[in-house]
Amino acid sequence: MKKLVSLLLVLLVFTGTASAADLSPDVRSAILVDAASGKILYQENIDTPMPPASMTKMMTEYLVLEAIKDKTITWDDIVTTSDYGFFLGRYGGSRVFLNEKERRTVRELYEAMAIYSANDATAMLAEHIASTETAFVELMNEKGQELGMKDSNFITSTGLPRNILSDYAPPISLGEQVMSARDAAILARELINTFPEALKIASTPKAVFRQGEDDQVEMINWNWMLPGLWYELEGVDGLKTGYTEAAGNCFTGTAKRGNIRLISVVMGAKSKEHRFKATKELLEYGFEAFTVEKIAKKGDTIKGYEKTKVLKGKKLEVPVEVAEDISLMVKRDSKIEKVVSLTTVEAPVKKGQVIGSVAFDSESDYLREKDKQDTEINMVAVEEIEKASLIIRLFRGIKNFFLGLF
Template structure:
């Protein structure tokens, strides 16, 4: 959930202050606006949490950040490069909407939804023009296309859009929350429980920094057709233009998503993705004390990550790294190599060693591409990643007479 004010602030102001505050419509009641502005002033003036030091493989460690939890993840591998309180369940506010949008995107991808499908706005979903919550401002009993609803969720952080699509897809917010939790479980989000599609406060509605990074990674990986929406700076619907609240979209050209969040309980939160020189990093900041702080801390964490880590290619994709013995085949051995390109993100200047582990007792027939072992990468004596090794050729099963001879030869150790 995001609080909102009345006036339209130009993007240039957002760049100057490091945070964009989007517009609410002119029909929002003045007393609501005053209340919202007072709340913002109070929230912005709240004392910052104590700087929270994190853990990392880099000597000296990452910067200490004044937030309740934070994390930096390498997109390609899912490796956590640095973190503090990564698994503490905390209120995620509108970061929740990443799961809402992800489910919409996957339904579009599978054909369960079409971009032009119409979504109805019920009494429950409708925003009443209050300046105290973020809305797409869908008219009551109106209909909007799925693609407009998706933009309303991602860019405008619309609670009304989130509720409307939840009712459209699952009949109710409660039904949609079941879909959200099932998907969270599938993705491996082990410290998350969703109660609603918006992030509006509920004691049981929680997620962790690690889980939100896992979700962000899934969105980038699985929603290629729709991920560019997360970088769009504004969206106009029903005559109301609102700006994306992710201030880094206006100040850092390497940033292309993902989502902001704020409630009084959750503080100011931000999940960010940035790609520089072929390396993409995902940062998560939870519960800091202002829009400026969440932007500054994200910027600092990403800058530290890109400055201290680099990509490494331990083994070339076409390299043969071992030879596995094959029983009862027309060939006695088969070459082992990577099935796909393999890159790691490691501390700058740190050497990477590899060791090959091949399966014993490989028996024909062996299909090209079948997993026959793995390669393990280590740095400073610690495992950092591993990748499967696959057969580089087919090995047919030998005939009955040859198999009999091979069996006898095996008994005598030949």
């Protein structure tokens, strides 16, 4: 027998002045997310697939770092530039001018990709992992599905459009390169949470490719919000810009202040400057309007739900408590709800046995359903309840029978 009890309660009330209604990023799509939980703090047209330009490289970064973690490649592997890499070194937008048959390490190429958005370096990493870019694109799309990116399709490792790739253009059958703002935020969150080292490289304002050689290239990070660059903003340490004619100016940014890290995505901004101004507006709103609060801690009880019924036990009730700590991003002037669900259990009951749950913030939007589910924590039994003997259960049954008559 199971009984589900649900209650909506006001948990916290905060006051504040910042409002999402005051935001006007003026872009095709935008999203602001809490990096820890995946909670959406602001959204505008976030599920429309659009050309992502070089924000595509976040997926290439993810797969490179995953391959290094899995030891299928190493930072010190030597990569020899192919004809495709040489072509991109001459015609591929942002690039480090890789020469034909030039040999560079995975680390050098990764830094060129993450700091300078070098398309030639990016494609060579893709070929190093999967032999061909086409095969690497299959890995990109597989990983996107695995991460829950429902509105994305990859056809190149770089984000370059088909029409500038000449003989190296991907087949029409692969479709178009697209990604939604939600998917870009999912990807960015997975990248920096799974591989924190990605931020160490992405946050480098300036570096030099082929340092000390005759043809060295000074790489100034396209993320102009980093320290020392033109649109410097407190806490910004990533992540990836992008531009093509079809995409407009795009930027997936991230910043950390105190115990809060935010991720923002803007797509289709009117200019390089505009994408940073829109990002600043989103990030400043997030840091002003939201805070992280400890909502519950291990051992807490929920008023009105201190116990649940036990069938066939020596005791007819068992005390319950919260199984773990939980902190949550909350808006300063919002009401956070909780939903408590307890189950009637049958003896024997073990101490620590899960017999219910409490879900917080169930009305808010999250990047994925599983992110919302992560805000739900278990309620557990505080003590052990042994099963009652057959005689005790028999007498209880008789007692309940006669009480029912009256």
